[in-house]
Amino acid sequence: MLKGHLRSNLYSLLTALLLSVVLICCKWNYQNKTNPIKAISWDVYGYYLYLPSAIIYHDPGLENMEWVQRTIHEYKPSPAIYQFSPGKKNRQVNTYPMGLAVAYAPGFMVAHAIAKLSSYPADGFSPPYQWSLVFTSIVFFCLGIFLLRTLLLHFFPDILSACLLILIVWGTNFFFHAGLEGTMPHNFMFVFNCLLLLFTIRWYETFRLRYAILLAFFLGLATIARPTELIWLLVPLCWGVYDAASFRNRLTLLRTHYKQVIVFGITLILTGMPQLAYWKWASGNWFVFNHGERFAFLDPYTYDFLFSYKKGWLVYTPIMIFALLGFYHLYKYKKDLFYPFFIFTVVNIYVLSSWDCWWYATSFGQRPLVESYPLLAIPLGYFIIRIWKTGWLFRIPVLLFLLALAVLNLFQTWQMAVGVMDGERMTKAYYWKIFGKKMASAEDRKNLLEIDRNAFHGVFEGNEDDFYKKVVFFRDYEHNYPDTDPHYMTDTIHFEGKRCLKLDTLNSFAQGMTERYCDLTNKSYVWIRMTVDVFPFVDGAESHSGFVASVESDGRVMDYIGYGVEESKAKPGQWNTITYDYLTPFIHHKEDKVGLYYWNSGKKPVFIDNMKFEVWEPKREP
Numbered sequence: 001m002l003k004g005h006l007r008s009n010l011y012s013l014l015t016a017l018l019l020s021v022v023l024i025c026c027k028w029n030y031q032n033k034t035n036p037i038k039a040i041s042w043d044v045y046g047y048y049l050y051l052p053s054a055i056i057y058h059d060p061g062l063e064n065m066e067w068v069q070r071t072i073h074e075y076k077p078s079p080a081i082y083q084f085s086p087g088k089k090n091r092q093v094n095t096y097p098m099g100l101a102v103a104y105a106p107g108f109m110v111a112h113a114i115a116k117l118s119s120y121p122a123d124g125f126s127p128p129y130q131w132s133l134v135f136t137s138i139v140f141f142c143l144g145i146f147l148l149r150t151l152l153l154h155f156f157p158d159i160l161s162a163c164l165l166i167l168i169v170w171g172t173n174f175f176f177h178a179g180l181e182g183t184m185p186h187n188f189m190f191v192f193n194c195l196l197l198l199f200t201i202r203w204y205e206t207f208r209l210r211y212a213i214l215l216a217f218f219l220g221l222a223t224i225a226r227p228t229e230l231i232w233l234l235v236p237l238c239w240g241v242y243d244a245a246s247f248r249n250r251l252t253l254l255r256t257h258y259k260q261v262i263v264f265g266i267t268l269i270l271t272g273m274p275q276l277a278y279w280k281w282a283s284g285n286w287f288v289f290n291h292g293e294r295f296a297f298l299d300p301y302t303y304d305f306l307f308s309y310k311k312g313w314l315v316y317t318p319i320m321i322f323a324l325l326g327f328y329h330l331y332k333y334k335k336d337l338f339y340p341f342f343i344f345t346v347v348n349i350y351v352l353s354s355w356d357c358w359w360y361a362t363s364f365g366q367r368p369l370v371e372s373y374p375l376l377a378i379p380l381g382y383f384i385i386r387i388w389k390t391g392w393l394f395r396i397p398v399l400l401f402l403l404a405l406a407v408l409n410l411f412q413t414w415q416m417a418v419g420v421m422d423g424e425r426m427t428k429a430y431y432w433k434i435f436g437k438k439m440a441s442a443e444d445r446k447n448l449l450e451i452d453r454n455a456f457h458g459v460f461e462g463n464e465d466d467f468y469k470k471v472v473f474f475r476d477y478e479h480n481y482p483d484t485d486p487h488y489m490t491d492t493i494h495f496e497g498k499r500c501l502k503l504d505t506l507n508s509f510a511q512g513m514t515e516r517y518c519d520l521t522n523k524s525y526v527w528i529r530m531t532v533d534v535f536p537f538v539d540g541a542e543s544h545s546g547f548v549a550s551v552e553s554d555g556r557v558m559d560y561i562g563y564g565v566e567e568s569k570a571k572p573g574q575w576n577t578i579t580y581d582y583l584t585p586f587i588h589h590k591e592d593k594v595g596l597y598y599w600n601s602g603k604k605p606v607f608i609d610n611m612k613f614e615v616w617e618p619k620r621e622p
Contacts, residue, residue: 009153011162016149019169020142023179027138039130040075043361044183046083046096047225048133051108052124053094061091061282067123068092075125080561093282095289098275099225103140103188107132137182140191144178145169147194148374154201156381163384168377171319171406176364176413185226189371192222193232197374200236209260216264220271227287228368231348235375238340246336294554295354296588305353305366309428310449316365316412319380319405326379329386341375348372356553356588362423364416411436425449449524449621458563460527460581466619467527472520473513473596473613477501483511493607495533495575500609503545503600510608512597517551518590520615527616528582530563532598535575535607540566544602549582553592559585562599565606575609 040048054060057067062084072081087093108124111132115122148168152161169175178187195218203211215236222229241247254261279288306314314321327345331338352358352368360367387398415421420440422430430447434440478497480486488502501510520526528549536543546564550557563580570576584594596613600606 009158009161011158012149012153012165015162015165016145019145019165023141023145023169023175024138026175027134027141027179027182038077039133039183040125041077043083043096044133045077046094047098047100047185048104048108049083049094049096050098050101051104052129055108055112056122056124060278061087062094063090063092065092071123071125077125087283088281091282093279093288097224097227098278099221099223100185100188102221103225104133104136107136133183137187140187141178141182144187144190144194147191147198148377151194151197151374152377152381154198155378156385160381160384164377164381167319167380167402167406168373171402171409172317172370172373173363173365173367173409173413174370174373175409176416177367177370180413180417184367186367186370189222189226189229190374192218192225192229193371194374196222196232196235200239203236204239207257207260209263212260212264213267216267217271220268224272224275226368226371228348228351229371231344231351234344234347235340238343240336240340242335242339294356295351296356297351297354300350300354301358302350302353305349305358309426309431310424311359311363311366311426313366313369315431317369317409319402319409320369320376322383322402323376323380326381326383326386329382330379333382333385337378341379344375345372356558359424359586364413364421364423422448458567458580458582460529460616464616467616468619469614469616471612471614472515473611475501475510475611477609481511490607493535495535495609497609500533500535500607502605502607503598504605505603508600510598510611512595512611513613514593514595516590517584517587517592517594520594521617522590523617524587524621525584525618528584528594528596529614529616530580530582530596530612531577531614532611533575533577533609534565534570535609536565536570536572536604537606538602538604539572540564540568540570542602542604543570543572543600543606545600545606546578546598547580547582548595548597548599549580550595551585551587551592552595553588558588558592564598 049062050060052071053062057064059067062068077083083096084092084094108129111128112122112124114120114128115126118128120126120128145165149161149165152164156164174190177184178190181187196215199211199215199218202208203215219229219232222232241250276286280286304310304312306312309315324345327338327342330341349369352366384399384402387395412421415434415437416423420434420437425448427447427449430440430444430449433444433447437444475481475484476497477484477489477499480489484501485507488507489499490502491499492502494500503510530547530549532547534545536545543565546562546567549559549561549563551559561582564570564578565576568576568578568580570578582596598608598611
């Protein structure tokens with residue numbers, strides 16, 4: 001019987017094996033070319049930090065910053081450390097949820113054992129730990145492919161399931177985000193959501209308690225990895241409901257199995273409780289947003305989310321247009337699936353496109369939708385079924401077009417991997433300049449949206465002649481200012497003129513400026529050159545003083561950068577000129593406020609003079 005079952009599923013099985021092998025080879029090649037020692041970096045550092053902090057250092061609150069600073073200095077997980085922020089008492093709160101740490105944990109424990117038995121430091125970040133994440137991601141994307149195959153075979157014949165596997169894996173940004181960037185959440189969420197759909201099917205087929213518990217557990221685990229995954233609760237709740245009669249039947253069914261429903265709810269809460277308890281303990285709040293970003297539910301960015309060249313989902317994953325068209329055919333063939341799937345998709349897109357950072361940083365297309373592809377593969381399958389029933393004059397061109405889109409996606413994935421396509425700064429002009437190209441020229445790159453904020457280090461990049469310049473703030477402290485205490489205007493030490501400003505523990509801020517972005521410029525970005533003369537009495541490691549630049553939107557901090565004596569390597573006991581070129585981030589609203597000032601957060605005094613802010617506006621934008 002098993003032999004016959006394998007033969008009947010031969011196409012999809014071989015396809016799943018082939019896709020897994022190809023992805024492993026691509027992943028291995030990509031990881032070796034992009035320095036695997038950096039697997040624990042950027043957002044992954046935040047997701048991962050729970051493991052070493054709790055298991056190795058017994059410091060989940062990051063109260064002993066010595067080991068944190070030491071590992072940051074040695075392994076440099078990201079240029080700016082944004083993954084945690086000050087919490088309650090002396091604790092630092094990890095603003096990233098802990099669900100992925102659960103998925104990372106088995107590989108972490110193996111790596112920890114290897115590090116202890118070898119010459120590698122057992123510090124949570126040495127090569128065995130870095131490679132453990134790479135191998136864990138490989139296991140998960142292979143598991144995701146095989147689980148997707150299992151799910152598709154529940155709805156479609158073998159040959160169609162094989163075709164859908166190819167279209168989802170090679171025809172969407174799954175290949176990039178679950179394959180090449182597999183340590184990020186989307187690879188793991190893809191697996192969890194395949195399991196959610198499979199356990200939903202199993203529960204409604206059998207009404208067994210174990211499937212209710214497993215469904216609740218993986219929904220809870222997905223939610224504490226990415227809180228928006230709680231939207232998936234709509235799928236089992238609406239499963240099989242398509243009219244008034246089926247709705248009444250659903251209520252009757254839930255009453256009949258009320259004990260399982262209660263167990264489901266308890267399991268879901270217990271799975272999510274560790275995250276809530278940690279945030280309450282570390283920060284004093286039950287929920288913590290990362291980066292200060294929020295949802296703009298009353299003013300979502302849905303059009304840009306779907307259609308913009310910056311990061312539009314349907315621009316960079318056009319094959320999903322046919323999945324959306326497939327909802328019509330799903331309605332005709334399987335109404336009991338149409339409503340849960342359609343309601344989930346609409347709500348999911350609305351919520352994800354309401355996030356302030358709707359482009360989700362560096363990514364190929366819309367990465368948060370990757371984990372929805374197990375569900376969207378089903379309407380895509382019904383679209384193909386409908387096309388197959390048409391005449392060959394229409395059927396063949398459509399199927400060839402789908403195959404062409406898969407080939408295009410593979411090529412653009414390669415463009416993204418080698419840097420021809422940019423993960424944050426795409427424009428319509430640049431997209432068509434590099435379309436089909438293996439290389440992007442310097443002339444092509446002039447069509448990118450803005451300078452790469454991840455690559456620069458506070459020093460202006462570009463041709464100064466391409467910018468208009470204007471001084472928007474200057475103080476030489478020769479005069480009294482309304483927001484500056486005259487008692488701290490001193491002539492004891494001065495750089496030019498007769499006076500300068502003293503900053504100490506009682507007077508730690510040199511007031512700068514806070515302006516609406518629209519009052520500074522009407523361009524999509526500007527450089528702001530911040531310059532000051534500073535006289536520190538101790539070296540940079542002890543001084544803790546410098547510029548602060550921030551952007552606020554509706555009272556929320558969207559960007560925050562500090563730069564000062566330590567970074568500039570200013571010498572104590574003499575005057576130093578510090579310059580920092582601040583590139584504004586992508587501005588959400590023209591009313592957002594830009595704040596610039598100098599802050600001495602250390603215990604030793606410093607003197608400053610000639611603080612100047614100069615705005616550089618681009619003369620031309622793509």
